[in-house]
Amino acid sequence: MKQSFQIAFTAFILLVFSIFAPQKTWGQDWHSIKIKVVDSLSSEPLFVATIGIDKNRHYHISDIHGMAMIDSLPGNECLLHVSYIGYHHFDAKIKLPLKETFVVKLCMESSHLHESLVIDKGYSSGLSNGMNQHLSTEEIQQRQGQSISDLLKNMNGITLMNSAGGISKPVVRGLHGQRVVMLQGNARMEGQQWGDDHGVELDPFQTNGVDLIKGSAAIEYGPEAIGGVIRVLPRPWKSSNGIGGTLNLQGFSNNLQGASSLMLEGRIGAERYFAWRVNGSVRKAGDAHAPTYNMSNTGFEENNQSFNMVFGNKKWIWETGISRFATTQGIFIGSHLGNIDDLNKALQSPEPLIILPFTYTIGRPYQEVEHVLLTTQWSIQISPKSKFKWQYTQQVNRRKEYDADRLYNQALKGKPAMDLEIQSFTMEQTYERKFRDHWAFKAGASEMYQKNTVAGLQFIIPAFQSWSVGTYGLIRKEWIDASLSFGLRYDARQLNVSRFTRYQKSYAYERFFNGAAAGLTYTKKFEHNYLLAASLQTGWRPPAVNELYSYGLHYGVASFEIGDSLLVPERSFMLDISVKKNSNFWFFELNGFAQLFNDFIYKNPMSDPILTIRGAFPAFQFTQQNASLIGSEASASYSPNIAWQWESKLSYLYAQNLGSNQPLLWMPANRMENILGYKFKDTKSLKATSVELQSIWVAKQNRYVSGVDYIDPPKGYALINFNVGTSFRPYSSSKLWLLHFSFQNVLNQSYRDYQSRFRYFTNDPGFNFIIHLQIPFLLKKYENNQF
Amino acid sequence: MKTINFKKLTFILLISAATISSCKKHDDDHDDDHNHDENELITTVAIQFVDTISKDTLFFNWSQPGGPGSAISIDTIVLKPNVKYVAYTSILDESKTPVFDVSEEIKADANNHRFVYTPTNANLYVKILDFDTHTPPIELGLSFEASALGVSSSTGNLNVVLKHYTVSSPKTGGLGNGSTDIEVNFPLVIK
Numbered sequence: 001m002k003q004s005f006q007i008a009f010t011a012f013i014l015l016v017f018s019i020f021a022p023q024k025t026w027g028q029d030w031h032s033i034k035i036k037v038v039d040s041l042s043s044e045p046l047f048v049a050t051i052g053i054d055k056n057r058h059y060h061i062s063d064i065h066g067m068a069m070i071d072s073l074p075g076n077e078c079l080l081h082v083s084y085i086g087y088h089h090f091d092a093k094i095k096l097p098l099k100e101t102f103v104v105k106l107c108m109e110s111s112h113l114h115e116s117l118v119i120d121k122g123y124s125s126g127l128s129n130g131m132n133q134h135l136s137t138e139e140i141q142q143r144q145g146q147s148i149s150d151l152l153k154n155m156n157g158i159t160l161m162n163s164a165g166g167i168s169k170p171v172v173r174g175l176h177g178q179r180v181v182m183l184q185g186n187a188r189m190e191g192q193q194w195g196d197d198h199g200v201e202l203d204p205f206q207t208n209g210v211d212l213i214k215g216s217a218a219i220e221y222g223p224e225a226i227g228g229v230i231r232v233l234p235r236p237w238k239s240s241n242g243i244g245g246t247l248n249l250q251g252f253s254n255n256l257q258g259a260s261s262l263m264l265e266g267r268i269g270a271e272r273y274f275a276w277r278v279n280g281s282v283r284k285a286g287d288a289h290a291p292t293y294n295m296s297n298t299g300f301e302e303n304n305q306s307f308n309m310v311f312g313n314k315k316w317i318w319e320t321g322i323s324r325f326a327t328t329q330g331i332f333i334g335s336h337l338g339n340i341d342d343l344n345k346a347l348q349s350p351e352p353l354i355i356l357p358f359t360y361t362i363g364r365p366y367q368e369v370e371h372v373l374l375t376t377q378w379s380i381q382i383s384p385k386s387k388f389k390w391q392y393t394q395q396v397n398r399r400k401e402y403d404a405d406r407l408y409n410q411a412l413k414g415k416p417a418m419d420l421e422i423q424s425f426t427m428e429q430t431y432e433r434k435f436r437d438h439w440a441f442k443a444g445a446s447e448m449y450q451k452n453t454v455a456g457l458q459f460i461i462p463a464f465q466s467w468s469v470g471t472y473g474l475i476r477k478e479w480i481d482a483s484l485s486f487g488l489r490y491d492a493r494q495l496n497v498s499r500f501t502r503y504q505k506s507y508a509y510e511r512f513f514n515g516a517a518a519g520l521t522y523t524k525k526f527e528h529n530y531l532l533a534a535s536l537q538t539g540w541r542p543p544a545v546n547e548l549y550s551y552g553l554h555y556g557v558a559s560f561e562i563g564d565s566l567l568v569p570e571r572s573f574m575l576d577i578s579v580k581k582n583s584n585f586w587f588f589e590l591n592g593f594a595q596l597f598n599d600f601i602y603k604n605p606m607s608d609p610i611l612t613i614r615g616a617f618p619a620f621q622f623t624q625q626n627a628s629l630i631g632s633e634a635s636a637s638y639s640p641n642i643a644w645q646w647e648s649k650l651s652y653l654y655a656q657n658l659g660s661n662q663p664l665l666w667m668p669a670n671r672m673e674n675i676l677g678y679k680f681k682d683t684k685s686l687k688a689t690s691v692e693l694q695s696i697w698v699a700k701q702n703r704y705v706s707g708v709d710y711i712d713p714p715k716g717y718a719l720i721n722f723n724v725g726t727s728f729r730p731y732s733s734s735k736l737w738l739l740h741f742s743f744q745n746v747l748n749q750s751y752r753d754y755q756s757r758f759r760y761f762t763n764d765p766g767f768n769f770i771i772h773l774q775i776p777f778l779l780k781k782y783e784n785n786q787f
Numbered sequence: 788m789k790t791i792n793f794k795k796l797t798f799i800l801l802i803s804a805a806t807i808s809s810c811k812k813h814d815d816d817h818d819d820d821h822n823h824d825e826n827e828l829i830t831t832v833a834i835q836f837v838d839t840i841s842k843d844t845l846f847f848n849w850s851q852p853g854g855p856g857s858a859i860s861i862d863t864i865v866l867k868p869n870v871k872y873v874a875y876t877s878i879l880d881e882s883k884t885p886v887f888d889v890s891e892e893i894k895a896d897a898n899n900h901r902f903v904y905t906p907t908n909a910n911l912y913v914k915i916l917d918f919d920t921h922t923p924p925i926e927l928g929l930s931f932e933a934s935a936l937g938v939s940s941s942t943g944n945l946n947v948v949l950k951h952y953t954v955s956s957p958k959t960g961g962l963g964n965g966s967t968d969i970e971v972n973f974p975l976v977i978k
Contacts, residue, residue, distance in 0.1 A: 296955070333955060338967030345963070354955050363955075404953065404966075408829070408889040409880075503828075503854030504882060553855065560855065612855040613829050615970030619856075 031096040032071035037062045037082055040105035047480050048525045049084040049106070061529050061582065064480075067101075072584075072642065082106065085483065133157070135210040141738055142692070142725055144772050146252060146259070146285065148202040152230065156633045156649045157214050157591070159668035162764070163757045164332040165255075165288055165298030167199040167367075171755065172214055173593065174629055174653050174667045175227030178544045181217070183231040184323070187375040188221070190424035190450065191397035194546040196757060198399065201325040201371035202232055203304040205248050205261035205281045209233035214576070214591070214633075218517040218539030219487035222446065222470050226541045226572050237275040237310055238267040241782035247775040248281075254744075254768035255299065256358070257285035268782060276309040279323075286360040287330075291750045291766035296356040297333035297363055302326065320376040327369050330362040331401075334761040339615030343760075347710055352762045368400040368416075386433040393426045400456070412457060419456035425449045438478040445471040452545070454500075459552045461545050462500045462507070468493040472517075482524040489517040493542055497549060509549065513569050515540035529582040537574045543567040547601050547622045553612075560610045560619040561603065567624055571598040588636040593629075600627035602657070602664065605708045618710070625659030647675040654703070663703035669716070669754050671698040687736065689726040695719070701754045710760050717751035719744075738774040743767070828854060829889055831879040832947060832971050834864070836872040836933065849947075849971040852881055863974040864945055866911070871934040873916070876902060878949070878969065890929060899952045902928025903962065908943030909975045911935050925958055940978040947971050 037049040045066025052060075053070055062068045077096055083089040087106040094102060133155055143154050149168040152158050161176060162168045172180050177196070182189045184202060192198050211231040218225050238244065243266040250259040261281030268274055283302040288295045306323035334352035337343050346353055377391035401418040430444040447469050454463040472489035492514040499508040519537035526532065550563040578591040601624045609616035631653035639645040650672045655664035673696045680689040701713040725740040748767040752759040831850040837843070847862040866872060880887040893900050897919035904913045914932040918924035935941075949969035952958040956965050 338951075339970055341970070342966050356955055408878075408892040409887060410892060503852075503857060505853070551856075562856070610856045611851075611859060613832065613849075613851055613969055613971060615967055617855075 031073045031098070032069060033073065033078075033094065033096070033098045034101040035062070035068045035070065035080070035082070035104060036101050037066045037068070037084070037104045037106060039087075040107045043105075046084050046087075046106060049082055049104075052081040052083075053078050061525070080104070085478065133212040133214065135212070137208050140207060140209065141772075141774065142690075142723055142740060143742075144204065144250065144740065145770070146204070146257060146283070148200050148204045148207060148232065151204055151207060152210060152212075155210065155212050156635050156651055156673075158212065158230075159651075159671070159755060161196060161755045161757065162753065163197040163199075164295055164335075164762060166285060166300040166302075166327070166329050167197055167331075169193075169196075169199055170230060171668055172212070172228035172230070173595075173631055174655050174664070178224055178547075179227030179541065181221050181225040181229045183221075183229065184373060185232070185234050185321070185375070186377060186391060187373060187393040187395075188426060189371075189373070190395055190422065190426075190448075191371060192399050192420055192422060194544050195399075197331070197367075199327075199329070199369075201327075201369060201397065203261070203279075203281055203302075203306075203323075203325060205259075206234055206263075206279055206304070206306065206323075207232050208235040214593070218537065219472055219474065219489045219519045220444070222468075222489075223491050223493075223515070223517070223539065223541045223569075226539045226570070234308070235263075235265075235277070237277070238265045241267050241269070242778060243780040244776065244778040247777070249773045249775075251771045252285070252768055253770075254765050255285040255288045256360075257283065259283040259302075261304075264779075266780075272313040274309070274311050277307070279306045280304070284360065287358050288765045289358070290763035291748045292763075293351055293355050294358050295332055295352070295762050295765070296354060297330040297366070299360050299362050300327060300329040301362070302328075314381070316378060316380040318376070318378050320374075322374045323372070325369075325371045327367075328362055329367045329369070331365040331367060332758050332762065333363075333365075333404075335365075335758055339612075339617055340609060341615060343618075343710065346761050365401065365403045368398075368402075370396075370398045372396050385435070386431070388432075389428075389430040391426075391428045391430075393428075394424070396421065396423045403458075416456050417458045418460050420452065420454055420460070422450060422452040440476045440478070442474040442476075443472065445469070459502050460550060462497045462509075462549050464495060464497045464545055466493060466495045481526075482522070485519075485521045487517075487519045491515060491517075491540075495542075495545070497545070502551065507549075509565060511542075511548075513542035515542075515569055515571070531580040531582075533576075533578045535574070535576040537576070538572065539574075540569050540571045542569045543601055550622070553617065560612075560617045562606075562619060562621045564622045564624075567601055567622065568599055570600055570624070572596065585640055586636070586638055588634070590632065590634045592632040595629045597627045597629070599624040600657075600664075602627070625657050627658055627664055628654075628656050629664075630654045643679050645675075645677040645679075647673075647677070649673040662705045665704060665708065666755070667701065667703065669699045669701035669713070671696065673697070686726045686728050690724070692723040694721040694723065696721070698753065713754045714752035714759055717749060717753075719749055719751070720746045722746055735776040735778065737776070738772075740770075740772045742770040742772075744770065828880050828882050829878055829969065830854075830881045831877075832969060833877045833879060834947075834973075835875045835877070836864070836866065837874070838867070839871045839873060847973060849973060850881065854882070861971075861973060863976055865976045865978065866933070866935055868935045868937075868939050868977050871932060873930065874933050875930050876928070876947070893949075894927070894929060897927045898958060900968075901926060901950045901952070901958060901962075901965075902931075903946075903948045903950065904928070904931060904933075905946040905948070906943060906975060907946065909935065909941045909945075909977055910937050911943075911945070911975065911977070919958070921959065935977040941976075943975045943977075945973045945975045947973065 035051055037046045038044060039046060046062060047064045047066065049062040051062060051068050060068045060070055073096060078094055080092045080094050081089065082104045084106055090104050090106055135151065135155055139154065140151055143151060145151060147166055147168060149160050149170055152170045153160050157173055159171045160168045161171050169176055177194050182200060191201060210233065213229040217229045221229050245262065245264040248261040261279065263277065263279045265277040266275065281304045286299045288298045304325045306321065308321035310317060310319040333354050334346060337346060373395040375393040377389060379387060379389045381387050398421045400416040403417040426446065426448045428444065428446045432442045434440045450466045452464050468491065470489060470491035472487060474485060474487040476483060476485040495511045497509040499506060517539040519535065521535040523533040546563065548563045548565050548567055550561050553560050572595055574593065574595040576593040578589065580589045601622060603620040604623045606619040606621050610619040633651045635649040637645060637647040652670045653667055655667040657664050675692055675694045677690060677692040695718060697718045698716055700716040704713055706712065722743040727736045727738045729736060745767050750763045753764055756764055830852045831848055833848045836845045847864045849861050851857060851859045878889040878893060880889060898921060912934050915926040915928050916930045916932060917927045919927050948967060950965040951968040952965040
């Protein structure tokens with residue numbers, strides 16, 4: 001049924017396009033511009049530089065003379081964005097018509113020091129160029145949701161693991177938790193990311209862009225990046241002197257949520273400059289609502305603060321920031337059950353056993369999370385061709401979980417069931433140098449100390465300390481239309497679990513892990529705007545503390561988890577190939593990957609339940625087997641003219657446990673997304689008005705082992721979303737305000753996603769109307785405007 | 788605007804940065820060397836049967852002192868046929884010193900607790916003797932009457948369940964509500 005719907009929708013889109021075939025539907029002046037891209041120092045033309053115009057969603061490429069011609073531009077201005085590997089990107093607003101050739105001078109990264117914060121494409125990360133995906137500021141403005149994960153799910157290859165309410169975490173090609181590194185700017189986030197119900201501690205209001213490296217990025221980011229890296233980019237520093245800011249207001253109908261953030265930023269100076277930014281945001285939500293009932297106790301509240309500043313001149317830049325994320329999350333009331341009999345009762349009921357009226361009150365069970373991160377970094381231009389960076393990051397992550405009140409010992413009343421605090425101290429050093437004939441070299445080292453303390457009434461994981469060191473070298477050669485990079489890395493980690501007592505038995509552990517990673521990446525640009533990238537990588541990952549030493553009940557789904565203290569590190573071999581093609585109307589991208597794991601660590605359901613005084617519980621034992629993950633992501637977009645755009649995305653994953661020759665459990669199902677967008681003419685009062693119809697189709701996960709999970713995977717489903725956005729000036733001297741409306745799950749479809757942890761008990765949320773107003777403002781403006 | 792004195796500014800910023808980075812979070816609540824004995828654990832269900840005729844007392848325990856997944860020691864309940872017994876149930880945490888008696892807490896929170904005794908394959912008749920303060924009162928079950936009627940001998944099972952109720956899933960809603968805090972099985976022999 002869902003499949004025929006998808007076919008009908010695609011047919012509808014094609015019909016619409018056959019009517020609105022490449023035509024100038026607006027009947028106004030059309031302009032063409034000539035661009036020439038050159039190196040700022042040598043004035044040599046740059047071949048195959050990427051040129052983007054805001055009005056087209058896809059790119060143009062400069063020819064061997066550095067020239068590109070772009071036509072069919074409406075209006076009287078456009079935004080130009082030019083990037084090239086190894087150079088800083090370039091942004092400018094061009095007034096139309098343009099009589100002469102517009103010359104773009106790109107600066108090499110090593111010859112001019114710019115802030116390390118990345119704004120948009122053009123960042124050279126050494127090995128993974130051509131494999132990166134990017135979520136731009138514009139897309140973020142259109143797709144703002146209630147959490148950072150809501151933004152991440154827009155990227156092909158990312159799915160979400162949800163725990164009803166506000167908790168969700170990203171899954172990259174089936175891997176998550178300790179296999180995906182999340183970066184807040186340049187700082188690596190360290191928390192209790194092993195938990196399936198531990199969400200991401202980042203404020204979506206402070207997100208200006210997202211870079212995704214799918215597949216092994218272990219060379220530059222260390223062992224935990226074996227599944228990929230998600231880098232959340234903050235807003236770039238204010239570019240003109242003065243003080244300004246942005247106010248965000250957001251409302252959601254499904255859980256009657258209100259959210260707001262205020263950002264103030266300032267800058268003074270010219271060649272020597274100082275810039276700062278302060279941010280504060282709050283969020284309050286009540287229970288979420290499935291189409292026919294309330295999901296009780298899924299409300300949450302959040303408050304975040306941050307302060308960042310940068311101080312720089314021609315020779316060096318010093319950036320410092322401190323941020324705090326704090327949330328209290330209700331945990332769905334139907335989830336904390338007694339034993340296997342209680343679980344069976346809940347599974348047989350089509351609706352949750354407990355449904356209460358809507359409330360903002362967060363009762364038991366609930367989570368309290370606080371994450372504070374301090375980071376400081378120095379970038380120094382040693383010589384025109386070399387640069388050095390030193391970074392220090394200190395962070396603390398505190399997690400408390402309060403279970404449904406079943407205490408008998410009243411002296412313990414009010415104590416959390418789980419109380420974990422992990423402190424991490426990291427230092428990183430990086431050195432980059434460019435040589436003649438387009439050779440580049442990058443080397444780095446990192447050191448980390450972690451201390452995890454444990455309190456609480458239940459044993460989950462023991463307290464531990466760990467020391468990690470890593471060092472890597474990367475070498476890259478670039479030709480006019482190709483590049484080749486090779487990297488090597490070595491890491492070592494010492495893990496000490498101090499003596500602890502559990503049920504009158506005493507334990508202490510000490511483990512040492514080490515390993516090497518290597519990678520080779522090749523990219524090539526062909527005629528007619530084809531880009532090919534291929535990467536071969538090997539990496540490793542030491543087992544995490546919960547995989548080694550956990551022993552206890554997980555109330556979330558009435559299961560008992562047991563670690564295996566003898567686990568050895570995982571080793572992965574990955575081949576990743578991607579092909580992209582650009583043309584004036586079309587764009588497509590095809591990625592294929594195969595990742596082979598030796599000793600892949602996973603939870604294996606045990607044949608016999610665990611007996612406790614509370615009755616029997618299904619038990620899961622951490623173990624390891626060889627595994628393979630093979631998949632692909634494809635996306636295509638077609639834009640016959642400025643107004644219309646159609647985009648289609650597809651993702652496929654095959655994950656197999658090679659030891660038992662059965663599918664790996666709990667892997668994301670295959671899915672397809674179609675978007676039809678229309679951009680309206682700018683009027684005097686409304687600018688950049690657009691509407692978008694989005695359909696998401698998720699298949700049933702047919703690759704599972706029957707009888708092992710409590711219930712079979714849910715059936716597939718399709719959702720329709722509708723987005724409208726515009727910008728306007730409420731008064732003549734104001735800046736452009738952005739207003740977005742989003743209608744999610746327009747048909748109020750009842751469905752359960754396979755990666756919803758509570759799909760055993762409840763449907764996923766129904767219809768949601770989101771309104772988002774973004775108000776930028778300028779308080780003061782100083783002379784010497786541009787840097 | 789006047790030129791900023793960058794030297795002064797640098798000095799101020801460095802001092803503030805140093806102050807921020809030297810701020811250590813309080814971790815006096817968390818001491819990883821201290822063994823947290825203060826965890827909630829119920830290890831033992833102890834049922835005491837008093838023969839109403841001979842006044843003899845029989846003790847039967849279900850006990851898992853090592854916590855979930857560890858060894859369980861279960862006494863077989865042996866009762867005489869056609870004799871009325873009065874039984875008292877205690878719930879204990881024997882991993883602590885002194886032994887912590889949970890039964891008192893259960894009695895104090897009677898409106899949210901209920902014991903259910905289900906014999907199988909044995910003709911044991913159970914009648915609950917104590918009640919809570921609901922209107923009308925609902926059974927609690929810390930004490931009950933048990934008598935084996937009819938046949939002279941049989942072998943079966945006594946299933947003991949403690950249900951725990953909350954405001955959102957109350958006791959007044961019946962046995963289908965609440966969650967299971969204790970569920971144990973005693974072998975039962977009538978002879």
